[in-house]
Amino acid sequence: MNNTTEILSNEELGNNNEPSQYNINESDFLYSQEVIKKMSDYFDEKVVGQKQLKFSLIASILADGHILIESVPGLAKTTAAKAISDAVDGKFARIQCTPDLLPADIIGTQIYNQATYKFETILGPVFANFVLLDEVNRSSAKTQSAMLEAMQEKQVTIGGQTYRMPEDIFIVIATQNPIEQEGTYPLSEAQTDRFLIKEVITYPTAAEEVEILKRIESEVLSEKTPPVLEIKDIDKVQDIVDMVYVDEAVKWYISSIVVASRRANQIPGFELGKYVRIGVSPRASIAFLKMAKAAALMQGRTYVTPDDVKLVRHQVLRHRIGLNYSAVADNISVEQVIDGIVNSVKTP
DSSP, rough: OOOOOSSSSSHHHHOOOOOOOOOOHHHHHHHHHHHHHHHHHHHHHHHHSOHHHHHHHHHHHTOOEEEEEOSSSSSSSSHHHHHHHHHSOOOOOEOOOOOOOOOOHHHHHEEEEEEEEEEEEEEOSSSSSSEEEETTGGOOOHHHHHHHHHHHEEEETTEOOOOOOOOSSEEEEEOOOOOTTTTOOOOOOOOTTTSEEEEEOOOOOOHHHHHHHHHHHOEEEEEESOSEHHHHHHHHHHHHHHHHBBOHHHHHHHHEEEEEEHTTGSTTTTTGGEEEEEEEHHHHHHHHHHHHHHHHHHHTOOOHHHHHHHHHHHHHTTTTTTEHHHHHTTTTHHHHHHHHHHHHHOOO
């Protein structure tokens, strides 16, 4: 789209002439680059291709946010999630979601001990550094809701007692299959909004398919590889990501995109605006900020540019922008709408 419009007025956009600030020293920067490279190399050993998924997984972990992965069966969603978790020597838990899965199966429950005549609390598998929720849309709405408090507040309540998630790292990696609807329960908007980003996986190329066969034949993929990092490494890099500099103009750029999603039908010349049912919440702004910082550091920079914001636009917005039934009827994808909204906002 060639037409651009400032969704916010000049008064709203403001004017900032403050000099750039860089708070990351050289040793911390080099340390972060080493950690990122180790995670990337470990992923490449276990997964063929899927460069976009690798970027999203690493960025979401560095940004300390949960990630939702969607694709048809057989495209290594679980393998990729397990690989990036195995790279770090932390506590890992895998929960296979099924319609009969109960909230207590995830967060834990109280069990009566006949020997002591007391109730004892047994914590569930959610108390781990990395939690893989496999086929999350196969669990019931009641079970899905049990994860809301854990994901947002990083705590759960059992028998009136509050239990905190691991204080250092707590990341939920959820997968779902979009094509099979029998025995599934679509995630609510409140649930999907808890995920920092959503990544959609596509089919591998012919060359990547051949490489998969070669690795299967040589049993490379089945070899157990020891972790290359520790939890403290991820914890430290997350602190470094927080120090990545974001100029005021970039923050206003993020805000303009978010506001534009809420006024999509008012953007001059933007015909796809009529398909937007609901715009995004302030959580999208926060996700943009965190992901842009992680993306900048992964590209070897200690400051965020508008291109970093554009780079993560699909991951941040695709599960937050609500389209109406006309979009489905006219075969309009959410990515098309996102591109139109971002292109309508003037880049600083």
